[in-house]
Amino acid sequence: xxxxxxxxxxxxxxxxHTAASTRASLIELGAQALRFMNGIRAAEVRGVDSVLDHLxxxxxESALRPILWFVAGAATAGAIxxxxxxxxxxxxxxxxxxxxxxxxGKKAATNGSGPVATEKQPTAPGQPH
Numbered sequence: 001x002x003x004x005x006x007x008x009x010x011x012x013x014x015x016x017h018t019a020a021s022t023r024a025s026l027i028e029l030g031a032q033a034l035r036f037m038n039g040i041r042a043a044e045v046r047g048v049d050s051v052l053d054h055l056x057x058x059x060x061e062s063a064l065r066p067i068l069w070f071v072a073g074a075a076t077a078g079a080i081x082x083x084x085x086x087x088x089x090x091x092x093x094x095x096x097x098x099x100x101x102x103x104x105g106k107k108a109a110t111n112g113s114g115p116v117a118t119e120k121q122p123t124a125p126g127q128p129h
Contacts, residue, residue: 052058083092 049059082095085092
C-alpha cells in the first residue's frame with residue numbers, strides 16, 4: 001500500500017511541477033510578445049522620424065487639438081464663472097432660461113401647463129386691443 005501512496009505523491013508532485021513550469025513559460029512568452037510589439041512600434045516611429053529627419057522635416061501635429069482644448073477650457077471657465085457669480089439662485093435660473101430662449105432657431109416650448117405665451121403685436125391706432 002505504501003508504494004501506491006508513494007507513486008501517487010510522486011505523480012502529484014510531478015503534475016504540480018509541470019503546471020508551475022508551464023505557467024512560468026506562458027508568462028515569459030507573454031512578456032516576450034509584449035517586448036516584441038513594443039520593439040516594432042519603436043522601430044516604426046524611429047524609421048519614419050529618421051526618414052523625415054534626413055529630409056529636414058518633422059512630424060506635423062494637428063492644429064485642431066489645441067483649438068478644441070481652448071474651446072473646452074473657455075466653456076468650462078464660462079460655466080464656472082456663470083454659476084459662481086454672486087447672484088441669487090432664482091436670478092441665475094432666470095438667466096439660464098433667458099439664455100436658452102435667446103438661442104437662434106429655438107422654438108418656444110410649453111412646460112405642459114398651458115399654451116405658450118406670445119409677444120403682443122402692436123396694434124394700429126383706432127383698432128381694438
